[in-house]
Amino acid sequence: MNHRLHDRSANSLPEACPGLRMTPQRQEVYRVLMGRRDHPTANEVHSRVKKRLPNISLATVYNCLETLVDHGLIRQVNFERESSRYCSNVNEHGHFHDATSGAIHDIDFKPGVNLADFLDLPPGAVIEDIEITLRGKLAAS
Amino acid sequence: MNHRLHDRSANSLPEACPGLRMTPQRQEVYRVLMGRRDHPTANEVHSRVKKRLPNISLATVYNCLETLVDHGLIRQVNFERESSRYCSNVNEHGHFHDATSGAIHDIDFKPGVNLADFLDLPPGAVIEDIEITLRGKLAAS
DNA sequence: TCCTAAATTGGAATTATTCTTGATATTGGA
DNA sequence: TCCAATATCAAGAATAATTCCAATTTAGGA
Structure with a gap:
């Protein structure tokens, strides 16, 4: 399994994030996301966080999720019209949604690739996101 | 402007689509989408269709949009958590959302590119969508 | 310590979408 | 052609995720 992108420990806290007051609630939301990187919904995060903050x-x-997203500590991911999910991998990456298991896998870009290599971008387009x-599906192996 | 992908005229109707009963409502919804390829929401489609079907x-x-999507005649596109939009370009393509104008541009893949060329796909992954x-933003030119 | 701004809470409100139901229309077969 | 089975339509109710709101709590700086 690829852990390259997950080198912050589940207990590391973004204490140093400028302009972000690290309240117990935000800390716990962040901790929960770092502890299990399975793209939970806000509801699932709520359930998990309630174990420590009932x-x-x-x-x-x-609110916490939005704040963490705004500070770049986590990412919000949307699939179709489903509930938003939250992702602790802040590296640039895509997602693979396995229709069989429902699991969501992070997909890295191959090193050195450039968007313009495979997409016909409009001239002058500055991509921000x-x-x-x-x-x-994953073929049975 | 690239018209390669838009070679069906605004009046062409998918009469030949198997298993699809072409009611006046579906026809008009389809016509409206083919006539202005600007990725309207269901509400916008409703407004436009009401001109002929008050x-x-x-x-x-x-219902019509869902049916047309199911039959592959149009595509549903979601941006973030916004309302779904509907796209009359059924070729495989991406979208560029211009933050300045709010416009949505279709983005084609460069010919001959393969997903696996630039993404680290999980082994055995069969991509369906x-x-x-x-x-x-588009740089001012 | 006190003050002020920010954060939290619970519940109400919002909004896009789906569902339900009854009416209507269409189809294929006798 | 006529009938029965099926599909579609319309209107409004229902749903579900998310945001908003007003009141309370908390935290950091003067």
Whole structure:
């Protein structure tokens, strides 16, 4: 399994993130996301966080997630019209949605590739964000 | 402007689509999408369709859009958590969302490129659907 | 310590979409 | 052609994810 992109430990906390007040709620939301990198929904995050912070509200989980996304500590990922999911891998990457298991796998770009190598970009386009989602199946092996 | 992918005229109708009963509502929804390829939402489609079918309901527009998507005549596209948009270009392509104008541009793949050329796919992955969305700006030219 | 701004909470509100139901229309077969 | 089975349509209700709101709590700096 590829751990290259997951080199922060589950307990590492983004204490040094400028302009971000690290409240217990935000800390726990972040910890939960780092501890299990399975792209949970806000609801799932809420369930997990409640184990340590039983009184935290779903609204707060949404607030925390939004704040962490805004500070670049996590990423929000959307598949079709489903609930948003949250991803602790902040490296640039895509996702593969396995239709059989429902699991979501991170997909790295091969080193050295450039968007313009395979896409007909409009002239003058300055790309700020890329979202690549693949859906399919894993052949039984 | 690239018209290669838009070679069906705005009036061509998918009469030959097997298993699809071409009702006036579906026909008009389809016509509207072919006539202006600007990725409208269901609501926008509803507004446009009402010019000719003043009594059509939004629910019917949703039904028609879903049916057309299921039959492969149009595509549904989602950006972030926004309303779904509908796309009359059924060729495989991505989208570029211009943050300045809000416009959505179709992005073609360069000929001959292969997904596996630039993505680290999991071994045995069989890809059934690809979604590529770029967000950014067009440099003033 | 006190003050102020920011964060949290619970519940209400919002919004896109889906569902339900009854009416209507269309099809294929007798 | 006529009938029965099936598909579609319309309207509004229902759903579900997310955001908003007002009140309370918390934390950091003067």
